[in-house]
Amino acid sequence: MDSPFKSNHQLRRGLCCANVEKQQGRSPSVIVIGGGMAGIAAARALHDASFQVVLLESRERLGGRIHTDYSFGFPVDLGASWLHGVCKENPLAPLIGKLGLPLYRTSEDNSVLYDHDLESYALFDMDGNQVPQELVAKIGETFEVILEETNKVRDEFSEDMSILRALKIVFERKPELRLEGLSHKVLQWYLCRLEGWFAADADAISLKCWDQEVLLPGGHGLMVRGYQPVINTLAKGLDIRLGHRVTKIVRQHNEVKVTVENGKTLVADAAIVAVPLGVLKSKSIHFEPKLPDWKEAAISDIGVGIENKIILHFKNVFWPNVEFLGVVAETSYGCSYFLNLHKATGRPVLVYMPAGQLAKDIEKMSDEAAANFAFMQLKKILPDASSPIQYLVSRWGTDINTLGSYSYDAVGKPHDLYERLRVPVDNLFFAGEATSMLYTGSVHGAFSTGMMAAEDCRMRVLERYGELDLFQPVLGEDASVIPLQISRL
Numbered sequence: 001m002d003s004p005f006k007s008n009h010q011l012r013r014g015l016c017c018a019n020v021e022k023q024q025g026r027s028p029s030v031i032v033i034g035g036g037m038a039g040i041a042a043a044r045a046l047h048d049a050s051f052q053v054v055l056l057e058s059r060e061r062l063g064g065r066i067h068t069d070y071s072f073g074f075p076v077d078l079g080a081s082w083l084h085g086v087c088k089e090n091p092l093a094p095l096i097g098k099l100g101l102p103l104y105r106t107s108e109d110n111s112v113l114y115d116h117d118l119e120s121y122a123l124f125d126m127d128g129n130q131v132p133q134e135l136v137a138k139i140g141e142t143f144e145v146i147l148e149e150t151n152k153v154r155d156e157f158s159e160d161m162s163i164l165r166a167l168k169i170v171f172e173r174k175p176e177l178r179l180e181g182l183s184h185k186v187l188q189w190y191l192c193r194l195e196g197w198f199a200a201d202a203d204a205i206s207l208k209c210w211d212q213e214v215l216l217p218g219g220h221g222l223m224v225r226g227y228q229p230v231i232n233t234l235a236k237g238l239d240i241r242l243g244h245r246v247t248k249i250v251r252q253h254n255e256v257k258v259t260v261e262n263g264k265t266l267v268a269d270a271a272i273v274a275v276p277l278g279v280l281k282s283k284s285i286h287f288e289p290k291l292p293d294w295k296e297a298a299i300s301d302i303g304v305g306i307e308n309k310i311i312l313h314f315k316n317v318f319w320p321n322v323e324f325l326g327v328v329a330e331t332s333y334g335c336s337y338f339l340n341l342h343k344a345t346g347r348p349v350l351v352y353m354p355a356g357q358l359a360k361d362i363e364k365m366s367d368e369a370a371a372n373f374a375f376m377q378l379k380k381i382l383p384d385a386s387s388p389i390q391y392l393v394s395r396w397g398t399d400i401n402t403l404g405s406y407s408y409d410a411v412g413k414p415h416d417l418y419e420r421l422r423v424p425v426d427n428l429f430f431a432g433e434a435t436s437m438l439y440t441g442s443v444h445g446a447f448s449t450g451m452m453a454a455e456d457c458r459m460r461v462l463e464r465y466g467e468l469d470l471f472q473p474v475l476g477e478d479a480s481v482i483p484l485q486i487s488r489l
């Protein structure tokens with residue numbers, strides 16, 4: 001058994017086992033499991049509060065669903081790339097500001113397209129004809145009216161239903177909102193964008209809860225240099241063990257024993273579990289004693305969706321100078337879109353972003369076939385498109401370190417499941433985007449839950465030994481904000 005900590009707690013408590021290395025000093029100890037934003041934030045905060053912290057990460061890299069790749073010779077994000085809420089209230093704003101990382105704002109507040117404004121789009125049909133901008137704007141307004149009508153459906157029915165079911169009821173009641181021809185296809189494209197936001201199809205998303213998340217003000221900003229510098233900064237100086245996949249967590253007598261795939265066991269006063277919800281669902285980590293039923297129910301009932309990125313690097317730019325290129329089709333499944341990174345970064349790169357069932361289907365393909373699929377979509381709207389010179393393909397749905405892209409509200413399940421997933425069990429604390437009630441599915445949500453778990457853990461461990469006043473709180477640090485650097489070219 002490997003005990004990484006120099007603490008005399010176990011000796012004082014008479015918990016010393018023969019093969020635990022002798023402990024010196026008095027710092028309380030914590031094992032953080034998972035090196036994504038939540039785990040790193042928690043580890044940083046507790047390290048800074050003088051705890052002995054070891055972070056165990058299954059992959060050979062840090063960042064989790066933040067994954068900036070540099071193989072093109074410049075940074076591109078295969079996972080998160082936007083700061084949702086470009087404002088000083090965003091918990092990540094002080095750090096991003098201090099690092100001087102530039103942001104490219106893709107939308108203001110309250111866009112029907114979430115992270116994009118309407119005027120930054122060019123939509124095309126499958127024959128390569130551009131949809132007139134007035135029609136795109138008009139259907140956007142209709143889509144908003146339709147969503148308002150689904151609110152009425154929500155108020156009338158006590159039972160929850162899917163967004164798709166609610167849309168069907170709206171169309172039955174108000175046939176004038178049912179569109180045809182090109183207008184119908186554009187409407188499907190709006191639905192496709194909504195599905196992309198949740199990484200799930202409309203037949204899986206809860207009507208009751210879909211709009212319960214809190215959107216911070218300030219619109220949405222792309223991290224022009226990628227998210228990785230934020231991770232690297234937070235991780236500086238921490239004791240991080242890469243390639244350490246946790247398989248078992250045992251809680252007993254005010255301590256936690258954590259076993260790694262290679263059989264090694266580490267012991268600490270507490271542990272913070274910051275692995276993705278998809279990993280918890282897969283039951284690849286064995287908890288002893290088993291987690292309470294309410295916690296297991298939260299794990300099984302919160303939805304996990306899939307969104308992927310297929311990043312195409314071209315020799316030259318041959319597409320229109322807009323932020324997004326959209327493909328409209330008969331069904332939302334057939335619709336798709338490309339983010340034009342050239343606008344934000346000056347690089348000739350398009351990012352194809354399938355979500356929901358389409359993302360699942362594409363994950364069954366080889367990387368080459370997936371890149372070709374994305375390119376074929378592009379060819380439909382821009383027949384003269386030249387082939388990419390390089391590509392990258394993410395596989396967030398099948399990667400055993402993630403097993404899903406981010407969480408969403410499933411039909412018939414209460415929104416407070418996120419809080420139930422967060423609530424500690426004994427000396428086990430939980431963090432990660434799926435434990436955030438307010439900012440589910442986001443980087444700043446993951447960061448906040450890491451900080452929260454760290455503070456809960458600090459209080460619990462120190463209260464137990466009456467030493468609360470000896471260590472600094474992890475929250476309440478000086479949040480003096482260096483202004484965010486925002487551009488829109």
Ligand SMILES: Cc1cc2nc3c(=O)[nH]c(=O)nc-3n(C[C@H](O)[C@H](O)[C@H](O)COP(=O)(O)OP(=O)(O)OC[C@H]3O[C@@H](n4cnc5c(N)ncnc54)[C@H](O)[C@@H]3O)c2cc1C
Pocket residue numbers: 033034035036037038039056057058059062063064065066078079080081082083084244245246247274275276279285307308309394396400401402404405406431432433434440441442443444446
């Ligand atoms: C394609 C995509 C696009 C996104 N876009 C945005 C965006 O633009 N803006 C935004 O705010 N959010 C976005 N998100 C969501 C955001 O990336 C996540 O909410 C956030 O990064 C999650 O952080 P986390 O710490 O909760 O989990 P993760 O980052 O997944 O970290 C969990 C860590 O646990 C590790 N782990 C797993 N199993 C084990 C184990 N058994 N033992 C040890 N370690 C283990 C994993 O390897 C991982 O490093 C996007 C996500 C995806 C997939």
